[in-house]
Amino acid sequence: MQIKETTNEGLKRAYALTIPASEIEAAVTAEIKKIAPQVRMPGFRPGKVPANLVRKMHGEALHAQVFNDTIKDAVDSLMRDKELRPAMQPQVELGEGYEEGKDAELSVSLEILPEVEAPDTSGIKLERLTVAVSDDEVEESLKTLAGQQKSWKDAAKTKKAADGDQLIIDFVGKLDGVEFEGGTAENIPLVIGSGQFIPGFEEQLVGAKTGDAKTISVTFPADYQAENLAGKEATFDVTVQKVQVESETKIDEDFAKSLGLESLEQLRGLLKGQVEQELNGLTRTAMKRQLLDQLAAGHDFAVPPTMVDAEFEQIWQQLQQEAAQEADPKAAMKEIESEKDDYRQIAERRVRLGLLLSEIGQANGVQVTQQEMSMLVQQAAQQYRPEDRERFMELVQTNEMAAAQLRAPLYEDKVVDFLFDKAEITDREVTREELQAAIEAEADSSAKPAAKKKAPVKKPAAKKAPAKKADAEAEAKPAAKKAPAKKAPAKKPAAKAEAKPAAAKAPAKKAPAKKPAAKKAPAKK
Structure with missing residues (x-):
């Protein structure tokens, strides 16, 4: 195979590959020899069908299969020989006029990942804002729960x-x-x-x-x-x-027992634990944002445009979905359209942070174990209908990008935990309102271009997820396809912004049925 570099500009690379006809023919001949013993034909004993008849019967299909495999092997060989790290899937085009028996002329274009030096992880200083759970907050949660029953x-x-x-x-x-x-x-x-x-x-x-x-x-x-x-x-x-x-549901011992608990005190204890878990999540979000802001402030290198495009598309789809749910969808779309450049800068920041976190993880031996990955796959599969779970698991096993996207959130969390362990952390107790205000301020700061005086979006906190989400995908491989929406957890902090990269497209989930328990005829489909 002949290789000629045609483009070398920044992170862009392009090559012209020539695969000799003799190489393709040799691969076809080898494949015919391999399958001949399994071919059955009237008049011949099993395994004794002549190779020329096998070629006559299956030659066209075999050539197509071998040709595709040869192209894949050629591109893989190019990546190895040139030590290329593609940012996204390389674009491969076959030259016009190719016919069987001729050399195959290929053009391969791609963007490579930049060389990123692992940042110095010493000297990181973070403030951990903590909130004590009050009895009033537990009682408020108890009233909310009673109101739902x-x-x-x-x-x-x-x-x-x-x-x-x-x-x-x-x-x-x-x-x-x-x-x-x-x-x-x-x-x-x-x-x-x-x-x-x-x-x-x-x-x-x-x-x-x-x-x-x-x-x-x-x-x-x-x-x-x-x-x-x-x-x-x-x-x-x-x-x-x-x-x-x-x-109105009366909050008493009978109410607690109706939920399968032994006492009202036990119910209060469980609710207190839930509130503590929620507040711990907010504390982590605030500290993680501080960490990412410090990383982003110290690094400004070129990132692959295709990765930025993919990340921006993910943000834009989410914004469009949110705008469609507003009271005035046209006005909401007009607002986000006016801030499109701001969101592209956010996408670029996420990609850059993803590359940084990935480099830190690799340099320090951070890994997602096979056992952890198996648990991730099992948990994700439970979100699909039983008949679709096997297809989903097969997708993750055979599609490298799908597996990377599923692994990314856990990998990112492990890198962040590694950096937390290295950082100098000081604790400060605050109120819930102060903690949420700090998260909002950090989100606006990280999402806002330096030259602007206002945050990109003026919306309630729950509507600002894309702008606030400064977290990056540690695997640095944004999804090429939007994943189906996942079921949200029952209790989720309103301002939580932990990054959850979308998985590759998977089997559609089962929609919840609106039927009475008895499943009688008048029920809706």
């Missing part, structure tokens, strides 16, 4: 059902006057306005009282899961056993 009490028999009320009903479903399988149930709870049953069902029960018997007519959705009911008109004979109204 709906309880119901029977209403007066004269009470007419309204939106938000819960009915206990029996029903019998019929098609053309004949009961259908799965259309009958007793003592089913239904909250009017919840959208739990098929369209039109709940609305016709508004005004019903305890003891009422009603016949209602509905049409099943065209995409209903039971094919025999999809798009069909049906009637339901409904008996209202009870009308119930929501009642």
Whole structure:
């Protein structure tokens, strides 16, 4: 194979490769010889089919397979021989007019990672802002939890059902006057306005009282899961056993026991632990931002534009999704459009920090063990439907970029912990409000270009995630494809900004079903 360098500018490299026809032919001949013993053909004993007949039968397909493998091997050989570290997947193009039997002319273009000297990790000074958990905060969490646990009490028999009320009903479903399988149930709870049953069902029960018997007519959705009911008109004979109204949950020993705990004191202890965990997360975020700001301030080297583009695209997609959810989407889009250059600078900062953290980790032997990686894969697989988990795990095992993206957050945390251990840390106790204000100030400072006097975005904290997220991907390989949205944790600090690089595209997750527990016919698909 002949190699000729055609571009060497900054981080850009390009090469012209020539793979001789004889080399490709030799590889095809070797492949034919390899598969010949497995070929079966009438008139020949197993394994005795002549090579020329194997070539005649399978030559075209074999040439295509071998040719692709030869190109891959040639590019891999180029990376090794020239000691190239590609920032992203190299672009490979086959010259026009290639035909079987001719030399293959390839052009390979790529951006390489810059040579980054591992920064001096001595002399790092950080302030750890801590918050003590108060009894008032625990009680507030207890009240919030109680508010989330709906309880119901029977209403007066004269009470007419309204939106938000819960009915206990029996029903019998019929098609053309004949009961259908799965259309009958007793003592089913239904909250009017919840959208739990098929369209039109709940609305016709508004005004019903305890003891009422009603016949209602509905049409099943065209995409209903039971094919025999999809798009069909049906009637339901409904008996209202009870009308119930929501009642305030009393915080007492019985409430704690209803949650599977032994006492109210045990519940308070668990809630205190959750609040402590949340505050510890905020403390880590603030200290991590200080660390990254110090690293960013001391380094300003060129980064591969393709990596910046990929990171910016990830930020931009998130911003567009948030803008679409605003009360005035057009105005929100106009605002972020005016700050597009600011977000590109944020993307560049993240990539640069990613390269720095990666270099620090490699220089100091920081690694993600095979056991840790296996646990990551298992945890990530649980977010998908059972039938899709195997596909996801296969993707991670066969796709180097997918594996790197899954590994990146843990690798970054391990490098950050290494730097925390090396740093000189002083503690200062503050209030929650002071801690959150410090995080906001650090976020605005790191996200704001030096020449500007204002932060890129003027939005509530929860809407500023891209601007605030100064954390970088330690593997320094942003995703080429946007991952499906993941389910958010039940309790997450509003201002938390730990970086979570997106995984490569994986099987779609199962959407939560809106069905009553009994899974009866009137439930939505």
